[in-house]
Amino acid sequence: MSNPSTPSSPEETAPYGAGPAATPAAPRKRVRTHHLRELKERGEKLSMLTAYDMYTAQVFDEAGVDVFLVGDSAANNVLGYESTIPVTVDELLPLARAVARATRRALVVADLPFGSYQASPEQAFHTAVRFMKEAGAHAVKLEGGDEVAPQVEKLTTNGVPVMAHIGFTPQSEHALGGYRVQGRGDAADRVLRDARAMQDAGAFAIVMEMVPGDVAAHVTAELAIPTIGIGAGPGCDGQVLVWQDAFGLRTGKMARFVKQYADLHAVLLDAARAFDADVKGGTFPGSEHTF
Secondary structure, eight states, X not given: OOOTTSOOOHHHHSOTTSOOSSXXXXXXXXXXXXXXXXXXXXXXXXXXXXXXXXXXXXXXXHHTOSEEEEOTTHHHHTSOOSSSTTOOHHHHHHHHHHHHHHOSXXXXXXEOOTTSSXXXXXXXXXXXHHIIIIXXXXXXXXXXXXXXXXXXXXXXXXXXXXXXXXXXXXXXXXXXXXXOOOOOGGGHHHHHXXXXXXXXXXXXXEEEESOOXXXXXXXXXXXXXXXXXXXXXXXXXXXXXXXXXXXXXXXXOOOTTOOOOOOHHHHHHHHHHHHHHHHHHTOSSOGGGOO
16 A cells, blocks of 8 residues: 555656656656546547557557557458458457557557447447457447447446447448438437437547537537547547548548548558569669678
């Protein structure tokens, strides 16, 4: 037991984002769920990116991104599926494990894939436990509103932090009639109702996807927990993007809400072409690359 007369370390007392008071060069402390709520309370924004492997996790961690989502979006960004629906728990676990092992400060959240939690709170709990124990994830995310409140409550009351996901939910794309904005007109009440249900069930944060900006801002103002937008406007407490979209590894038409910060496809294409030319031209390997 700690001695109450002993001062806490700077990392324990300093607010998240400020860094250690006495040693500014030291690594910032691990992001925890309560730090995200503190950011909201101070009116500061939080950042979240998807991550599916150790090297991108290390780079994003060094950059200061607050939260990594090992998303079921790995289905169509890593594994070659056309949608998120086919991906399985066993396919996502190694990706979550790699990200968790490589991360030193960001909060690592793992998606529960389609079919792994909807049947019952017990099913949700057993799936979430696998991501916590086998992969080392710090929290899980699941899609849905008040219909999954029993699952969220089961997890949160048994030690599993939950990030909720409302608005457009990709796992339900067929039921929703495809990729369509959710919450327009009278449907705005449903978004707020789902958000409140998730907060009441114990979720520590809520992703809102493809929700009108004014609706998302209203929901954000009504909640005590932070909201994270993807196609939900600037009124959310934070933003998330799929990294292959944001940094230009994926090509083709992008969703309206995507901002591209780099063109990694062009960089890799040029590098691969240069390698191919060197090998076929006999200039690689040279003497400096030979034992």
